[in-house]
Amino acid sequence: MNNINKYFYNYFIFILIAIPTHVFSQSIKNKNKYTYEVREEQGDLNHDGKIDRVTVKMDTVDETRPLRLQIFLSQPNGKLVLAVSSDKIIEPQYPTENQGKFNGYQIPNFFIEEGILKMWSEIRGGNITYHFKYKKGNFELIYVDKPTYDAPKGYIDENTIFTETKFDLITGIRTESDEKLGSTKPLTVRNKRVLIRPLPKIQDVKFSDKDLY
Template identity: 45%
Template sequence: MKKSSRCLILFLLLAKVNLYSQKAADKDHYSLQVRNEVGDLNNDQHDDKVIVEMDVKDDTRPLRLQIFLSQPNSKKLQLVVSTTKLIESQYPADKKGEYNGNTIPDFIIEDGHLKMLTDINDRKSSYEFRYKQNNFELIKISRVSWDGKNTTAEAEIDLLAKTKIEFEQELGSDKILNKRKKGIKIEALPKIQDLSFSDLEQY
């Protein structure tokens, strides 16, 4: 074997080892678990798990969402989703190290669906995902914001029906005011691993 070929092979092997080590090191930095939810997401009568972890070594304090599903004929859980885009870092680089002012989202499993609850800039939102064909698809969004006085502005977005309903309510009243309904254009249901926190705010 020529010397140049041996050098090339050695370089490639070292590069692969370095890449693996870097990935392992990055993974280990997400060492602080801040959310943990257990429930059945794939309708197999076994518990699945949703966790959110923070990278405490990164000054921006990024957050990673991971979803583990139970496997047929096995008690082990398999990682099916891992994303660092869905939740904004606590100290985003674009805010020059300032705290973003928002709480870390809560996650709940209800009726086989995964819900993410956020409170961003005093607007509370619920994002509902369903598990279908090995993906978690966004199907519903509900939002409510308070004007600081006596009225809340609310929205219900149904991505399956392709509709958006907006209305107002006075505090302490069930009466719906100024109800508006319109269609929304959507070609395919967004998948949780493809969404960023800024994408969610666009709806």
């Protein structure tokens, strides 16, 4: 083999070795980019008497600042095992469509009450709370509570209409009640039956789904 052929042979072997290594290392880097923990909640989610853990972590490298929700369930040996991971249930802090501007909302809070995982999020003109229940290996959306207000003058006064939306996904009953500031009873109450089957799983819920409920 002459020197030229030997050179190209060695270069070709180097490329074959280097490319997979680069791709592999890049893959590892991408998997571990959510490193900054911004939320943590602990409690029993699967009714086994052991403490489970819920975390929200941010990718501080990506300029949109995306967030990842993860749920860890305790095992009989006491170790925590990842049960669910979602990158789409929480809106990035600086969404692409905002051209680099802050979305205006704080990072959602999570609570565990009587085995129910609750996610409280700010939305335009109010807030929304999702209730998830663990069942057969999944966290299903069972209830949504969404209080909002409509202020014609741009600020809350006696003409502001407050709307409370309660959606029981198990029964399919969705109730909206309107009232004014200081009123003792609702102005109007609207009931609607909306069956969603199967019940949405937490990993399938997107932050934009707030408009569906």
